[in-house]
Amino acid sequence: MSARRLLILAEGYSGDPHYGKTMRGVLRYRREDVVAILDSQRAGEMEDGIPIVADVDSSLCFGPTRALVGVATQGGRFPPAWRELLKACIRHGLGIENGLHEFVADDPELAELARRFAVELLDLRRPPAGLDVPSGANLELPARIVLTVGSDCAIGKMTVSLELDREARARGIASCFVPTGQTGIAIAGWGIAVDSVVSDFIAGAAERLVVEGHERGGELLLVEGQGAVSHPAYSGVTLGLLHGSAPHVLVLCHRAGATEVDGYPGHPLVPLPELVELHERISLTRRRAVVACVALNTRGLSDVAARTAIADTEEETGLPAGDPVRFGAGPLLDAVLARL
Amino acid sequence: MSARRLLILAEGYSGDPHYGKTMRGVLRYRREDVVAILDSQRAGEMEDGIPIVADVDSSLCFGPTRALVGVATQGGRFPPAWRELLKACIRHGLGIENGLHEFVADDPELAELARRFAVELLDLRRPPAGLDVPSGANLELPARIVLTVGSDCAIGKMTVSLELDREARARGIASCFVPTGQTGIAIAGWGIAVDSVVSDFIAGAAERLVVEGHERGGELLLVEGQGAVSHPAYSGVTLGLLHGSAPHVLVLCHRAGATEVDGYPGHPLVPLPELVELHERISLTRRRAVVACVALNTRGLSDVAARTAIADTEEETGLPAGDPVRFGAGPLLDAVLARL
Numbered sequence: 119m120s121a122r123r124l125l126i127l128a129e130g131y132s133g134d135p136h137y138g139k140t141m142r143g144v145l146r147y148r149r150e151d152v153v154a155i156l157d158s159q160r161a162g163e164m165e166d167g168i169p170i171v172a173d174v175d176s177s178l179c180f181g182p183t184r185a186l187v188g189v190a191t192q193g194g195r196f197p198p199a200w201r202e203l204l205k206a207c208i209r210h211g212l213g214i215e216n217g218l219h220e221f222v223a224d225d226p227e228l229a230e231l232a233r234r235f236a237v238e239l240l241d242l243r244r245p246p247a248g249l250d251v252p253s254g255a256n257l258e259l260p261a262r263i264v265l266t267v268g269s270d271c272a273i274g275k276m277t278v279s280l281e282l283d284r285e286a287r288a289r290g291i292a293s294c295f296v297p298t299g300q301t302g303i304a305i306a307g308w309g310i311a312v313d314s315v316v317s318d319f320i321a322g323a324a325e326r327l328v329v330e331g332h333e334r335g336g337e338l339l340l341v342e343g344q345g346a347v348s349h350p351a352y353s354g355v356t357l358g359l360l361h362g363s364a365p366h367v368l369v370l371c372h373r374a375g376a377t378e379v380d381g382y383p384g385h386p387l388v389p390l391p392e393l394v395e396l397h398e399r400i401s402l403t404r405r406r407a408v409v410a411c412v413a414l415n416t417r418g419l420s421d422v423a424a425r426t427a428i429a430d431t432e433e434e435t436g437l438p439a440g441d442p443v444r445f446g447a448g449p450l451l452d453a454v455l456a457r458l
Numbered sequence: 459m460s461a462r463r464l465l466i467l468a469e470g471y472s473g474d475p476h477y478g479k480t481m482r483g484v485l486r487y488r489r490e491d492v493v494a495i496l497d498s499q500r501a502g503e504m505e506d507g508i509p510i511v512a513d514v515d516s517s518l519c520f521g522p523t524r525a526l527v528g529v530a531t532q533g534g535r536f537p538p539a540w541r542e543l544l545k546a547c548i549r550h551g552l553g554i555e556n557g558l559h560e561f562v563a564d565d566p567e568l569a570e571l572a573r574r575f576a577v578e579l580l581d582l583r584r585p586p587a588g589l590d591v592p593s594g595a596n597l598e599l600p601a602r603i604v605l606t607v608g609s610d611c612a613i614g615k616m617t618v619s620l621e622l623d624r625e626a627r628a629r630g631i632a633s634c635f636v637p638t639g640q641t642g643i644a645i646a647g648w649g650i651a652v653d654s655v656v657s658d659f660i661a662g663a664a665e666r667l668v669v670e671g672h673e674r675g676g677e678l679l680l681v682e683g684q685g686a687v688s689h690p691a692y693s694g695v696t697l698g699l700l701h702g703s704a705p706h707v708l709v710l711c712h713r714a715g716a717t718e719v720d721g722y723p724g725h726p727l728v729p730l731p732e733l734v735e736l737h738e739r740i741s742l743t744r745r746r747a748v749v750a751c752v753a754l755n756t757r758g759l760s761d762v763a764a765r766t767a768i769a770d771t772e773e774e775t776g777l778p779a780g781d782p783v784r785f786g787a788g789p790l791l792d793a794v795l796a797r798l
Binding site: 250251252322347351358359361382385386387388396399402403404 | 535591658661662688689690692693695698699701725726727736742744
């Protein structure tokens with residue numbers, strides 16, 4: 119990945135914390151790979167020290183080698199205007215890394231253009247061949263498995279897993295982040311997007327991921343969670359991942375103050391104490407998982423308000439809580455290790 | 459479907475209640491379409507009044523027009539010996555209806571042969587184009603929705619939905635069976651196999667199915683359940699279906715006496731009272747579902763033992779229970795209607 123110099127495509131979305139989550143994840147954990155961000159509505163600004171450009175032409179002076187689709191649209195399809203943008207990237211010799219459900223390599227026009235300009239089209243969500251149901255290998259691994267779960271989507275489950283992994287490695291633990299979605303894959307360079315496999319094979323894909331995480335040297339596996347068991351659209355992925363990855367311990371993620379499913383008005387969130395119990399009760403009967411702590415996303419709150427929200431959550435759930443991004447992942451890792 | 463004269467392919471599986479479930483479902487609910495069953499190990503026997511033959515040649519005197527793959531193998535792939543069998547069917551001019559995950563129409567050799575002999579290859583599990591996440595239409599339908607759920611796979615959820623539908627129609631209710639798996643599709647002639655869609659779209663596919671069931675005139679929708687929320691391999695499909703079909707009422711299916719997940723030694727079943735509560739708590743927060751009754755599969759028990767098992771289940775769960783196949787679906791439909 120040494121020649122990976124990324125232009126992040128975030129046209130119209132670079133300021134959106136929800137749909138721009140691939141961009142934000144890569145900016146935070148693979149910043150060294152990013153040379154520019156494309157969003158014509160914010161051209162000339164900087165994002166986290168990275169220049170924002172109006173079009174592909176204006177990005178070329180930064181020497182990008184690949185364009186990364188940095189948005190996660192609902193349903194995973196391309197906004198129509200993006201086709202021209204992708205064609206411009208290919209014509210300028212940039213490979214494409216795409217995390218949407220719509221595969222660029224399967225588009226005849228884009229594939230033909232990519233052949234002509236000799237660039238690679240990489241679909242991060244393309245499932246590997248030969249998936250199947252779990253074999254039971256997930257329950258036989260000599261590893262300790264930690265999965266992030268949550269009250270909603272896009273509240274930071276991947277970030278929490280990455281922060282716990284970083285903290286564990288800093289302590290000398292043979293830890294491995296296990297990517298289960300397009301952003302995690304763009305960051306770590308391996309993984310399976312479990313939301314894109316044939317639905318009968320979600321658990322089988324999750325099993326394959328923990329097996330691979332262990333083969334990569336992980337004795338502590340920090341599995342990136344997806345969706346929420348109570349989410350009206352994505353719960354199937356969540357539960358298949360929960361059963362297939364066979365975690366010993368869960369970390370429950372929540373956005374401080376949220377009470378309704380984001381984007382689904384009228385769908386209340388399940389209260390945290392009930393969510394703790396629900397996850398433990400719905401975990402594998404052969405390997406009961408315990409929720410070790412609550413990771414609270416306090417973005418937008420003052421430090422004082424964040425401390426209060428964390429204390430309130432500890433009182434509400436009876437579990438240790440913390441915001442690993444704001445205050446460090448140490449306390450949450452302590453709580454996880456105490457339950458392993 | 460008038461010219462649909464089925465040869466059911468069940469080589470090596472026709473006596474197996476689990477893997478032969480497609481065969482059994484079609485025999486029970488579309489018996490008028492079936493002319494013969496192929497299983498060389500039982501050639502010469504009869505199954506439910508239908509002749510069992512050794513090979514495709516011996517089936518021809520019964521005038522089949524199509525061969526139906528009547529087995530549901532684990533992971534949904536073809537046993538290797540089946541390729542020759544499928545080729546023999548095609549060479550004899552039989553179309554193929556296939557419910558496995560492995561698609562016959564995508565196999566270059568079989569597809570070429572089918573072109574040559576001008577027969578149709580129909581993959582019942584092929585997802586329709588344009589699936590997406592739910593739009594919310596599931597919550598706006600002027601219909602009452604009933605979903606079967608269960609303690610395990612292959613214990614009769616489809617059968618219970620079909621029996622409830624038959625009983626409701628006999629009472630003059632505008633009821634519609636909503637097929638969500640390959641056998642239900644083979645029986646009803648429409649539907650989506652939700653276990654075969656991209657996993658992000660399970661709930662969206664389920665929503666599309668209840669919308670179509672209503673368009674087909676269903677005011678009472680009896681949705682075929684899949685898997686089990688506590689199943690180590692298939693739970694993701696179950697939960698996505700539960701959230702996407704947005705049922706008002708659930709019917710909990712269980713095989714009398716079962717205590718362990720079939721085929722998964724060491725994975726205990728969740729006890730029924732806990733399963734009732736778990737399903738209600740994990741249903742959509744915007745539309746809480748209630749479990750109205752327990753459908754008990756008492757196959758293999760004497761009538762007396764079956765009555766005892768039903769009474770025990772009623773006492774254990776506090777809910778009406780019954781075996782709709784053995785004793786009729788009336789009492790269970792009464793229980794369902796009482797909660798709608």
